[in-house]
Amino acid sequence: MRALRTAPLFAVLLIAACTPEPPASSPDYPWHNGVVATTFWVGEVFDPDASDGSQVLSTYDARWQENYGGCDGVLSGGTCETEPRTAANDYFPTAMTPKHNPFYLDLPFDDLNDPLAFARRAKVVPWADQPGFRGRETDRGFSYLKNRWVQLRKDGRTCYGQIQDAGPAQYDDAEYVFGTDDRRPVNREFNGAGMDVSPALNGCLGFTDLDGESDEVDWRFTDDGNVPDGPWKRIVTTQPVVR
Template sequence: MQNPFYITLPYDDLNDSIAFANRCTNVPWANDPGYAGHCTDQAFSYMKNRWVAITGPNGSTCYGQIEDAGPSSGSLYHDSVYVFGATNARPVNKMFSGDPTQGAGMDVSPALNGCLGYADLDGDNDHVSWHFVDAIDVPAGPWTEIVTTSPVVLEVGTAPAAPTGVNATAGNATATLTWTAPPNGGSPITSYTITPHTGATNLTPTTITGTPPATSTSIPGLTNGTAYSGTRSARLGLNTGTEPLGDSTLAQTINVPATGTSTLTFWYQPHSADTGCSGASCSRDWMEGQIRSTTGTTLASLFKLNSNTGAWTQVTANLAAYKGQTITLWFNVHLNGPNPTDDTWMYLDDVALTTG
């Protein structure tokens, strides 16, 4: 259950990329017991459930817990000077207030509204004073009858499974493909990409979009009497919509033969509206591939970068170091949140293990 005495402040330390990057510098209790060591933990909030003491228009001091971020708009959810500053700064936000000199800097629940003596429900003409307090310093009152302890829960979809029941019917210089949509991994499937091959040559891909996309299409421009094959690539990341803070992953556990020379090959196609990077320099959005142990320990990096070339790129790796072992191939697109929205995604295709 949630404490009915709750507030919001304009510092979103999880979904705002600036607030997330600077929270261990800005948040005064970042190094306190229970908080220390979570600077890069994308499932941990330094703000949620924190106590605030508020003195209202009626002179009463009431207490509430932070539940969410606001009031603000656009890319202003990192107002550290107002939230944490010692100079009584006014909010950067200039909206949601009846006071022409400043915007709203806090939302309060109906329970706090009544406790503080607001003139009306929205309180856009009411003024308060407030400060953070430790839980041990919160006096007993109606605000301690139900105390919120639940953490932030991030819901990030995994990559969809591959389509099943794929069938191709030949026509005159065309082929009609049908398939069954796979489980979507928690996020709607918005497109399929089909790439015909003749021998080792990739032909022009066909992309089907929609919400959901159709599960059939016609591939034109083929040559009668020529053998073709086709693939459906897996998409990781987000190519449209509001960018979340989290990871879109795809993993496969394989057994590397104890004899012979085993080689891993795969192709990826990168797309991004974010800043390009490579390796350890990547701190915003990126895409990567790793070899991991079955317990999740990183054994080797196959690639890590951010790019918008849109070109299919092949990666080859010698797996001699893992002969006779069970390993996990792990692919990921990391997204750093919606401020600004700069979607990043990649297509993954033709993952193969050959032993000679």
């Protein structure tokens, strides 16, 4: 039998000093279940007479279509239309190359331009006191939600996307967006939709409708470090608010 050899004390101390501490666990954000999700896309104009009827810009990016790289779909007679997305192309658009993450969505809390949401964002946003967010509640050029990751699931599929706009139809529904009791959205338009998702998320989640109001998802916030590799990480949007 070989004698058991032990490391010198200084080596043990050196190993201990070089071993990184495990990362702090992320908050367990609550699930919102069975929420109707409609589809929207960069460049869509569904109501030219409405102040929020165009996706040429977003609440967080005054040049959204330009910064994204163009119409997130196909141009038909000068109109930006959506298109089916498939795993064969990682659910990316087929007619253009996006500069930002095509896996995007919105939620009905505009923490930048809605006065009521802006006034209480530091009190209702769960990560408002984390480093990088703390103390910025009066900064009108900073959003607590833009680029935030969301986990979505539907019929056994799980996908991830980043927040890039606010809506649908409501902009201060903190009780639904940040609530822990699975509250229903205040919105009653579009079959009571509680979010819009991009064509990439539409395809990734296997929506029945290309542009409908009947598909439902479960969703929750998640932190950057908990987002696994996938097509949603081919391009990660880091651009801050654009006025």
